[in-house]
Amino acid sequence: MVEKKFDSLTDLHNILTRETTEKMVVARVIAEEIGTIAPAPMHTGTGRTRQDNPEPLVHPGAARRSLAARASRSDSVFKGVSFTAGATTVGIMLAVGLFLTLRASDALQVAGINFLLEQQWSPETHQFGIAAVIFGTFSIAIIAMCVGVPLAVGTALLLSEVVRGPLRSFLVSLVDLMAAVPSVVYGLWGLFFLQAAVIPVSAWISTYFSFIPAFAVEDGTGARLTEASAFTSSAFIAGIVVGLMVVPTQTSVMREAFSQAPIGEREAAFALGSTRWGMIRTVVLPFGRGGMIGGIMLGLGRALGETIAVYLIISPIFTINWEVLKTGTNSVSALIALRYGEASQFGLSALMAAGLVLFLITLAINFTASSIVARSRSGAETS
Amino acid sequence: MTTATVTTATATATAVTVTGERAAPAAPEARPTSVPNRTGIEVGPKRRLRESTLDEKFNVLGALVAGPTVTTLLFGWFTPLTGPIGWVVVSFVLFIAFYSLLVSLRSDREEVKDRITTVLLISAGVVLFGALVFVVIYTVGRGTIALPHLNFFTQTMQFAGPLDGLDVGGIAHAIVGTLIQISIALAITIPLGITTAVFLNEVGGRFARFVRTISDAMTALPSIVAGLFVYAAIIQLITHQRSGFAAALAIAVMMLPIIIRASDVVLRLVPGNLREASYALGSTRWRTVWGVVLPTARSGLVTAVILGTARGIGETSPVLLTSGITAVMNLNPFSGPMISLPLQVFDFVKSPEPNIIARGFGTAAVLILLVLLLFVVARLIGGKGPGQLSDRQRRRVAGQSADDARRMNRTPAASPAAPLAAQPTGTPAPANPEETSQ
Numbered sequence: 093m094v095e096k097k098f099d100s101l102t103d104l105h106n107i108l109t110r111e112t113t114e115k116m117v118v119a120r121v122i123a124e125e126i127g128t129i130a131p132a133p134m135h136t137g138t139g140r141t142r143q144d145n146p147e148p149l150v151h152p153g154a155a156r157r158s159l160a161a162r163a164s165r166s167d168s169v170f171k172g173v174s175f176t177a178g179a180t181t182v183g184i185m186l187a188v189g190l191f192l193t194l195r196a197s198d199a200l201q202v203a204g205i206n207f208l209l210e211q212q213w214s215p216e217t218h219q220f221g222i223a224a225v226i227f228g229t230f231s232i233a234i235i236a237m238c239v240g241v242p243l244a245v246g247t248a249l250l251l252s253e254v255v256r257g258p259l260r261s262f263l264v265s266l267v268d269l270m271a272a273v274p275s276v277v278y279g280l281w282g283l284f285f286l287q288a289a290v291i292p293v294s295a296w297i298s299t300y301f302s303f304i305p306a307f308a309v310e311d312g313t314g315a316r317l318t319e320a321s322a323f324t325s326s327a328f329i330a331g332i333v334v335g336l337m338v339v340p341t342q343t344s345v346m347r348e349a350f351s352q353a354p355i356g357e358r359e360a361a362f363a364l365g366s367t368r369w370g371m372i373r374t375v376v377l378p379f380g381r382g383g384m385i386g387g388i389m390l391g392l393g394r395a396l397g398e399t400i401a402v403y404l405i406i407s408p409i410f411t412i413n414w415e416v417l418k419t420g421t422n423s424v425s426a427l428i429a430l431r432y433g434e435a436s437q438f439g440l441s442a443l444m445a446a447g448l449v450l451f452l453i454t455l456a457i458n459f460t461a462s463s464i465v466a467r468s469r470s471g472a473e474t475s
Numbered sequence: 476m477t478t479a480t481v482t483t484a485t486a487t488a489t490a491v492t493v494t495g496e497r498a499a500p501a502a503p504e505a506r507p508t509s510v511p512n513r514t515g516i517e518v519g520p521k522r523r524l525r526e527s528t529l530d531e532k533f534n535v536l537g538a539l540v541a542g543p544t545v546t547t548l549l550f551g552w553f554t555p556l557t558g559p560i561g562w563v564v565v566s567f568v569l570f571i572a573f574y575s576l577l578v579s580l581r582s583d584r585e586e587v588k589d590r591i592t593t594v595l596l597i598s599a600g601v602v603l604f605g606a607l608v609f610v611v612i613y614t615v616g617r618g619t620i621a622l623p624h625l626n627f628f629t630q631t632m633q634f635a636g637p638l639d640g641l642d643v644g645g646i647a648h649a650i651v652g653t654l655i656q657i658s659i660a661l662a663i664t665i666p667l668g669i670t671t672a673v674f675l676n677e678v679g680g681r682f683a684r685f686v687r688t689i690s691d692a693m694t695a696l697p698s699i700v701a702g703l704f705v706y707a708a709i710i711q712l713i714t715h716q717r718s719g720f721a722a723a724l725a726i727a728v729m730m731l732p733i734i735i736r737a738s739d740v741v742l743r744l745v746p747g748n749l750r751e752a753s754y755a756l757g758s759t760r761w762r763t764v765w766g767v768v769l770p771t772a773r774s775g776l777v778t779a780v781i782l783g784t785a786r787g788i789g790e791t792s793p794v795l796l797t798s799g800i801t802a803v804m805n806l807n808p809f810s811g812p813m814i815s816l817p818l819q820v821f822d823f824v825k826s827p828e829p830n831i832i833a834r835g836f837g838t839a840a841v842l843i844l845l846v847l848l849l850f851v852v853a854r855l856i857g858g859k860g861p862g863q864l865s866d867r868q869r870r871r872v873a874g875q876s877a878d879d880a881r882r883m884n885r886t887p888a889a890s891p892a893a894p895l896a897a898q899p900t901g902t903p904a905p906a907n908p909e910e911t912s913q
Contacts, residue, residue: 163760170761174678177670178686181735184728185689188696188704195707246599254596263604269850270607272782274789276817277839280824281610284617284832292558336606343603367589397697399792400821425699425792432706432796440707447700458695 189451196445198438207445213410213427215439222446227412228327228422229450232402233395235331235416240339240395241388247339248346248387253372264347271340279401282333287324287405290332294323294417309418317418325407327421333401338391345390345465349383350376382468389461393454399425424450534577535594542570567598611843618840620833627837632802637828646838648804649819652719653788655808656798656815659723660730660787665780668734675735676742677764687739693732701728702793710797717799719813725793730783737779741772774856781853785846791817816842 163171200207202218210221251263294309295318302308302316309317353376361371377384402423408430409420424446435443546566571591578590620641621627627645635644671690675683705725710717745768753763769776799812800822814822816838823835864872 166761167759170764171678174670174674175682177667178674178683180667181671181693181731182686182689184731185693187708188701188728191704191708192700243599243603246596247603250596250600254593255600263600265850265854266604266607268782269847270603272785272789272846272850273607273610274791274817274839274842274846276789276791276820277614277843278610280820280836280839281613283824285613289558289560293560293564296561336603336610339603367585369589369592370585372592393695397695397699399697399699400795400817403792404821404824425697428699428703429792429795432703440711443703444707447697447703450697451695451700454695454697455692458692462691 192444192448192451195441196448197441199442199445202438203442203445211411213431213442215442216436220442222424222427222449224410224412225422225424225427225446226449228406229396229424231327231413231416231421232331232334232406232423233392235328236335236338236395237388237392239332239335240342240391243335244339244342244346244387244391245384247343248350249372249376251343251347252350253368253376264344267340267343267347271344275337275398275400276404278333278337279404282329282401283404286333287329290329291320291323294326294328295320298323298417306414306416309415322419323417325405325419325421327406327413327416330402330405330421330423331416333405334395334398337398337401338394341394342387342391345387346380346384349380349387349465349468353379379469382464386461386465386468389457389464393457393461396457397425397450397454398423399429402426403429530581534574534590537577538570538574541573542566542568545569545573571595611847614836614843615840617833617836618838621837622840627834631804633804635802637826637831639830641830641833644834646816646819646834646841648801649814649816649838650841651804651806652798652813653815655806655813656719656723656726656794657784657788659720659808660726661780661784663723663727664730664734664783664787668731668783669738669776669780671735672738672742673764673768675739677760677768690732690735693728694736696728696732698729698790699792699796701725702796704728705793706796714809716810717797717812718810719798719805719808722794722798722813722815723808725797726787726790729790729793730787733786734779734783737782738772738776741775741779742768744775745771777856778853781849781856785849785853788849789817789842789846791821794818795821816845 199215199220203210203220207221208226209223210219211224213220213225247267251260251267255263297307298309298316299318309322311317357375357379358371361375366374403426406421406423406426407419408422408426410422413420428443428447431439432443543566546562546569550562550565571594574594575587575591579587582590624641624645626642628650629647630643630645631648632644632646633648671686675687702725705721705728709721709724714721749767749771750763753767754760758766794815795818798815798818800818801812801814805811805813820835820839820842823831823838826832826835
C-alpha cells in the first residue's frame with residue numbers, strides 16, 4: 093500500500109493517466125485541493141489499479157453507450173459543403189495539369205526527345221524544342237539568385253538579429269509590401285532606369301573578366317564588342333530585376349526560420365563570450381539552414397516562372413547564348429507570351445508542352461523546398 | 476497557449492490559497508511576506524545598455540565620409556568604372572575598407588569581424604529597402620506627368636491617337652476593367668478559398684492532407700501557364716473570344732492558392748480550447764465554425780483576402796493572354812475584350828511615343844497606389860491576432876455578457892440548465908482569457 097502525497101490535481105491526473113506498464117497501487121490519494129479521496133474500494137490483496145478495472149463500478153446495470161454521436165443535419169451539410177470546396181480546388185488543379193498534359197502530348201509525340209534538344213522554335217515546320225529557352229530561363233534565374241540570395245540572407249539576419257522594436261515590424265511589413273508590388277512595375281523600372289545604369293557595369297565586367305567565357309562579349313568572329321548596344325536587353329539585366337523581385341519571398345521564409353533559433357542557445361553563445369556574429373554563425377545559421385535552403389529554392393521557383401519583367405527587358409533569340417552580358421536571351425514564359433497569339437492549334441500544343449515542362453520544374457523545386465523546410469530543425473518546430 | 480498558461484496560473488493560485496489555509500495549523504510560524512525597506516538606498520541614473528560609444532559612432536561616420544570622397548577623387552583616373560552604379564559600388568568597397576581599418580585600430584579580430592558583418596547586414600537591408608522605395612518613387616515620379624490631368628481618370632483611349640497630348644484620353648476603361656475582373660475573381664475565390672481552408676482545419680482527414688498538398692503545388696503554377704490554360708480551355712474551346720470573364724478566371728486560378736494558404740495559417744492560430752469550449756457546451760460542429768472559429772479569425776481572414784487581392788490586381792501575364800487589349804470602355808465581362816491596369820501599362824510602354832510612355836507610367840502609378848492602399852488597409856485590419864478585440868468590440872462583448880447576466884438573474888426560477896444553454900448562442904466572447912493575460 094502506497095500512501096502518496098500529490099502537490100496538485102494536475103500532478104495527480106498526470107500520474108493516473110501516464111502510459112506505463114508499471115502498475116502503481118493507489119490506496120489513498122491526498123491532493124491539496126480536494127482533500128483526501130476516500131479509499132478506493134478494495135479488492136482482495138492487490139488494490140485497484142488503472143489496468144485492473146477501467147469500468148466504473150457505480151452503474152452495474154447500465155448499458156454500454158456509444159460515444160460517437162450521429163452527425164446532426166447542419167453538420168452533415170457543413171461537412172458536405174466544405175468537402176465539395178476542397179474537391180473543387182483539387183479539381184481545378186487536376187484540370188490544369190491534365191489539360192496541359194493532354195494538349196501537350198500532340199506536340200511531344202511529334203518532337204519526341206528532340207523537344208529537349210532542339211533550339212529553334214518553328215512548330216509549323218516541326219522544328220521546335222526548348223533547349224534555348226530553358227537555358228535562357230535558367231541563366232536568368234541563376235543570375236537572379238546571385239543577386240537575390242546575399243540580399244535576402246543579409247536582410248533576413250538584419251530583421252531577425254539586429255533591428256528591434258517598432259522599426260522591425262515596420263520593415264517586416266515593408267518586405268511583404270515588396271512582394272505585392274506588381275511585376276510590371278519592376279519591369280518598367282528595369283527597362284527605363286536600370287538598363288542604362290547597368291550597361292557601364294556590364295561593359296566593365298566584360299572588359300576585365302573576359303577570360304571567363306560567360307563574361308565575354310564577342311561577335312561571331314570572336315572580336316570583342318565594347319559599344320553600349322551590345323549590352324542591352326541581356327540576361328544579366330533581366331536577372332538583376334528578377335532577383336530583386338524574388339528577394340521578398342526568400343527573406344520572409346528565412347527570417348521566419350532564423351527568428352525561431354532557441355533563445356537558450358543564443359544566450360549560451362553570448363555567455364561563452366561570443367560576439368553577435370559569432371552567435372549568428374554558431375547558433376542562428378546552423379539552426380536556420382533548412383529555412384535558408386527552402387527559401388532560396390522557393391525564390392528560384394518564382395524566378396523561373398517570372399514573365400512580364402523578363403518579357404519587357406530581353407530581346408528574344410532562339411539560340412543558346414552563353415555570354416550572359418550580351419544582348420539576347422529567352423525564357424519559357426516569355427516564349428509563351430510572345431508566340432501564343434500567332435500560334436496554330438499545333439503551335440499552341442507546342443507552347444503547352446513548353447509550359448508543362450516549366451510547371452514540372454517549378455513543381456519539383458517547390459516540393460523539394462517545402463520538404464527541406466519541414467524536415468529541418470526550424471521547420472519541425474514551426475508546425 | 477496564453478489561455479492555457481492563465482488556467483494553470485489560476486489553478487496554482489487556488490492551490491496556494493487552499494494550501495495556505497490547510498497548512499496554517501501545521502506550520503504556525505509562517506511569516507507574512509516582507510517588503511524590503513528602500514529608504515536610504517541610492518538608485519543611480521538608469522544605464523543604457525544598447526548605446527554605442529562615441530568612438531564607434533565616429534568610426535562609422537569617418538568611414539562614411541572617407542569612402543565616397545576618395546571614390547570621387549579617384550573616379551575616372553584609377554578606377555575604370557563609369558556610371559552612377561560604378562561610383563556606388565566603389566565607394567561601398569572603400570567604405571568597408573576604411574571602416575575595418577578604423578575598427579582594427581582599437582579592437583581585436585573577433586570584434587572587427589563582428590562589426591564588419593553588422594555593417595554588411597545593414598547595407599543589405601539598405602540596398603533592398605532602398606531599391607523598393609526607389610522603384611515606387613521612380614514610377615510615381617515619372618507618373619506625375621500624366622496624373623495631374625483630370626481627364627486621365629475620366630476618359631478612355633478611344634479617341635486619343637498616339638501623338639495626342641496628355642489632355643486627351645485616359646485610363647477610365649482600364650480602371651473599370653480591373654475593378655470588374657477583380658470582383659469576379661473575388662466572388663469565386665473568397666467562398667471557395669475560405670471554405671477550403673475551413674475544410675483543411677476543421678474537418679481534416681486524409682483527403683484534407685491531399686488537398687493541402689495540391690494547393691501547395693498550385694502555388695508553383697507559373698502565372699503565364701495559368702493564362703495559357705484559360706486561353707486554350709475556355710477561350711478556344713468555349714467562348715471563342717477574349718473577355719473580362721476569362722481574365723477573371725485566370726486571376727482566380729492564381730489567387731486561389733494564395734488565399735487558401737493565408738486563411739489556413741490564420742485558422743490554425745485560433746486557440747483549440749475555444750473550439751473545445753464550444754463543443755463542451757453542446758454546440759454542433761457547424762455552429763462552432765460559424766459562431767466561434769470564423770469570428771475569432773475574422774481580421775486575419777480579411778487580411779488574407781486583401782493581400783490576395785493586391786497580388787491579383789498586379790497579375791499581368793495571365794491577363795495578357797485572356798482579356799485582350801482594347802481602347803474602349805467595356806462594361807460587359809462576358810463579351811468583347813476588357814483591358815485592366817497592368818495590361819494597360821504593358822501596352823502603353825511598348826510604344827515609342829513619349830506621351831504614351833508618360834501615360835504608361837501614370838497608369839503604373841495608379842496601380843501601385845492602389846496596391847499600397849490595399850496593403851495599408853490590410854495592415855490596419857490585420858495588425859491584431861485572432862481574438863484580439865478593438866475597444867468598441869470589447870465594449871460590445873461586455874455589454875452582451877452584462878445582458879446575459881441580467882437575464883439569468885431575472886429568471887432564477889427556471890431550470891438551472893437554461894442559463895447555461897443560453898450562453899453559447901450569445902457572443903462567444905473568445906478574447907476574454909487573452910485579454911486577462913495581456
